[in-house]
Amino acid sequence: MDFSASPGQLTAAPAITALVYGIIEAGAGSFTDAKVLLALSTVVVASVAFVLVERRSPSPMLDLTLFRSPSFTATALIAMISFLGLIGFFFALSLYFGMVQQLSTLASAWRLLMVCMVPLVLGVPMGRLVHRVSPRVLIPGGLVLAAVALLSLTTIDAGTSFGSLAWRLALLGLGVSFVMTPMTATAVSSVPFHQAGMAAAANNAFRQLGAALGPAVLGALLSARAVDALPGHLTAAGLDGATVRRVTAAADAGGLSAVGGLHLGADTSRVLGALSQAFIDGLQLCLVVAAVLTLLAAAVGCVLLRRPPQSALAAGGPAATVQGPRSPDLPAAGTRTTDGQRTAAAPR
Numbered sequence: 035m036d037f038s039a040s041p042g043q044l045t046a047a048p049a050i051t052a053l054v055y056g057i058i059e060a061g062a063g064s065f066t067d068a069k070v071l072l073a074l075s076t077v078v079v080a081s082v083a084f085v086l087v088e089r090r091s092p093s094p095m096l097d098l099t100l101f102r103s104p105s106f107t108a109t110a111l112i113a114m115i116s117f118l119g120l121i122g123f124f125f126a127l128s129l130y131f132g133m134v135q136q137l138s139t140l141a142s143a144w145r146l147l148m149v150c151m152v153p154l155v156l157g158v159p160m161g162r163l164v165h166r167v168s169p170r171v172l173i174p175g176g177l178v179l180a181a182v183a184l185l186s187l188t189t190i191d192a193g194t195s196f197g198s199l200a201w202r203l204a205l206l207g208l209g210v211s212f213v214m215t216p217m218t219a220t221a222v223s224s225v226p227f228h229q230a231g232m233a234a235a236a237n238n239a240f241r242q243l244g245a246a247l248g249p250a251v252l253g254a255l256l257s258a259r260a261v262d263a264l265p266g267h268l269t270a271a272g273l274d275g276a277t278v279r280r281v282t283a284a285a286d287a288g289g290l291s292a293v294g295g296l297h298l299g300a301d302t303s304r305v306l307g308a309l310s311q312a313f314i315d316g317l318q319l320c321l322v323v324a325a326v327l328t329l330l331a332a333a334v335g336c337v338l339l340r341r342p343p344q345s346a347l348a349a350g351g352p353a354a355t356v357q358g359p360r361s362p363d364l365p366a367a368g369t370r371t372t373d374g375q376r377t378a379a380a381p382r
Contacts, residue, residue: 041087042095049080050243054250061254062289096236097229105169105224106233108338109217110240112331116177116213117244119327122252123184124149126320129256133290134192134310148200152207153214160215169216170339176212177332183209184325188318192310220339252320260316261285264293267308267315277301281308 056073063070088094101107124146131142153160164172183206190199221237222230264285268278277298284292290309298305 040095041091042084045080045084045087046095049077049084050246052076052080054246057247057250057254061250061257096239097232100225100229100233100236103224104338105220108334109221109224109237111334111338112173112177112213112217113237113240114244114247115327115331115334116180117241118248118251119184119244119324119331120180120210120248121245122248122250123320123324125249126252126256126317130190130313130317134313135194145196145199145203148203149207149210152204153211156208156211157215160211164216164219169220170335172212172216173220173339174332174335176209177328177335178209179212180206180209181325181328181332184321184328188321190317191314252323255323256313256316256320257289258316259319260290260312263315264290264308264312267311268305271304271308273301273304273308277305281305 052073056070056077059067059073060070065071065074085098088096088098101110128142128146131137131145132139137145183202186202186205187199218234218237221233225233261282265278265282268281273281281293281296281298284296290313293305293309296305
């Protein structure tokens, strides 16, 4: 069994790793830091190398000609953008449950399960719906529904009940269920038959890329916004200037979690209350950004998702790959021959 890595893997892995690392470090510091600039330079060099080796490879990991299909390109972009926003949101929401509402891991998991259960329950009906409704309707519609759910969550605070959260999280799960199944089906059906496996794997890879970037991007935004808002909430809580400076310095140096390690005596409850309010400010920013990313993915779907014309299929789409060019002496697919047998219809 051959466990050697392909040139595409050897160039893609450093690019993705450096990108995630660079975003995380930029959020903790600045985009002008030397290690961030080095990481982003690595992304550029490794990405260019990936394109070059994949174009010249006789058996590429990712055939770049797949992107000639607008529908495949759409599903790849939608997978990456939507997962960036959604997985980043899950990361921020889990911190909200733990840091603000002081819930246990199990209690947080039950709440997040509201999002996951809806796609699970609707999996079979959604599979049938894919054959009846165009992906150009299902995918952007589901993404808009998910964006509405994300925006509805911007009103939550430290005391928001599970009942108030549940319907919004279920609405988010409903939007996600309209996206996942048709997205993969569209990616596979939009390329030649022999490349269907590669298309499905590529679609999943773009999801994973978005999922890796989501916590890095939204986590950095959450931390930066919360740290910026913290001094104002500390002052509003009636704390003196020395305490405000001490807490702010700890947050700047070690992040929000560093504040919990301070010994503040009688001021502890007020500091933690201000910290919760600052965190919610950061969470609201994450929710807005996640909703905007989801709407951007919906716009990509509206522009690029479309049924390939018959001329394109004949030139090299899935139907042409399976059926091949038809001789003028042969009957058309779906017609009856002289012996009464019906010929096979071209696959859709």
